[in-house]
Amino acid sequence: MENPPMDKYSAGFGLSLVVANFLNAIILIVKEKNAAVMSALKAALGHHWITHGLIVIAVFIILGFIFSIMKLETNMNACKIQKYIIWSVIISGVIIAGFFLPNLKVS
Amino acid sequence: MFVQGVMMGHVALGVLGILLAVALFMDVLNVSEKNIARIRKLSLAVSVLIILAYVVGGYWYVVYYGQDRDIIKAGQWAWAHNYFMEVKEHVFFMMLLLGIYLPIAVYRNLHPAEKKNRSLVLVVCALIILLGLFMEGAGGIIGKGLTMGLLGGE
Numbered sequence: 371m372e373n374p375p376m377d378k379y380s381a382g383f384g385l386s387l388v389v390a391n392f393l394n395a396i397i398l399i400v401k402e403k404n405a406a407v408m409s410a411l412k413a414a415l416g417h418h419w420i421t422h423g424l425i426v427i428a429v430f431i432i433l434g435f436i437f438s439i440m441k442l443e444t445n446m447n448a449c450k451i452q453k454y455i456i457w458s459v460i461i462s463g464v465i466i467a468g469f470f471l472p473n474l475k476v477s
Numbered sequence: 478m479f480v481q482g483v484m485m486g487h488v489a490l491g492v493l494g495i496l497l498a499v500a501l502f503m504d505v506l507n508v509s510e511k512n513i514a515r516i517r518k519l520s521l522a523v524s525v526l527i528i529l530a531y532v533v534g535g536y537w538y539v540v541y542y543g544q545d546r547d548i549i550k551a552g553q554w555a556w557a558h559n560y561f562m563e564v565k566e567h568v569f570f571m572m573l574l575l576g577i578y579l580p581i582a583v584y585r586n587l588h589p590a591e592k593k594n595r596s597l598v599l600v601v602c603a604l605i606i607l608l609g610l611f612m613e614g615a616g617g618i619i620g621k622g623l624t625m626g627l628l629g630g631e
Contacts, residue, residue: 376586377585377586379581379585380581380582380585380586380597383578383581384578384582384597387574387575387578390570390574391571391574394567394570394571395567398567416539417539419535419538419539419566420535420539422567422570423531423535423570423573426570426574427570427573427574427577430574430577448586448593448594448596448597449596451597452596452597452600452601455575455600455601455604456600456604459571459575459604459608462571463568463571466564466567466568467564467568470559470560470563470564471560473556473559473560473563474556474559474560475556
């Protein structure tokens with residue numbers, strides 16, 4: 371099957387979505403394991419979750435524009451991008467759900 | 478009443494976002510010149526609803542959730558917070574990013590004449606729907622955890 375062509379913004383922001391998904395899971399683990407990082411995230415904007423979210427959104431948008439001007443669409447296609455997106459959601463979701471699994475104990 | 482309104486607003490925005498994502502999925506399956514304008518409007522609507530659910534839910538979580546959290550953690554369903562809220566608040570970021578990306582994929586990569594391109598939008602829609610359903614389920618469990626806490630662990 372012929373791979374469908376791709377627009378530069380769809381490719382760029384698609385790839386930045388993949389990176390931001392993994393970054394989301396990495397920030398979670400680092401902040402939960404490192405009290406100094408958690409304190410820094412709280413101090414930055416008043417709540418660790420707000421800072422965490424804005425970092426992820428900012429990285430998604432900034433990398434999206436950077437990747438878009440890198441002509442990724444010449445090497446990427448919609449099939450590749452959608453596979454990367456699916457796997458990033460599955461892997462990041464498993465990391466997040468797995469990280470908190472020890473908390474799932476009935477008192 | 479304001480607090481309840483904020484909470485219900487968050488839930489309503491999320492549910493509406495999921496429903497419109499389902500409608501969008503079906504429309505994209507049958508993409509043509511006739512429905513491309515509606516598809517584009519729907520993708521924007523899904524995106525706006527998810528962003529609003531994030532803002533409203535985030536405001537409630539940061540400002541009001543602390544009291545509820547203490548009640549849940551003191552009750553028999555402490556895991557409703559310790560697991561489901563912790564997972565929900567971090568998995569939501571993925572749904573938010575997918576929601577922001579959706580109109581980009583629709584406006585820039587979906588053409589009625591090139592039906593092969595629709596699979597990317599279908600995948601993003603499906604992920605939003607699945608993650609959204611998890612959000613709703615986890616929200617229900619967290620609400621039940623609060624009830625269990627208020628019942629004094631019975």
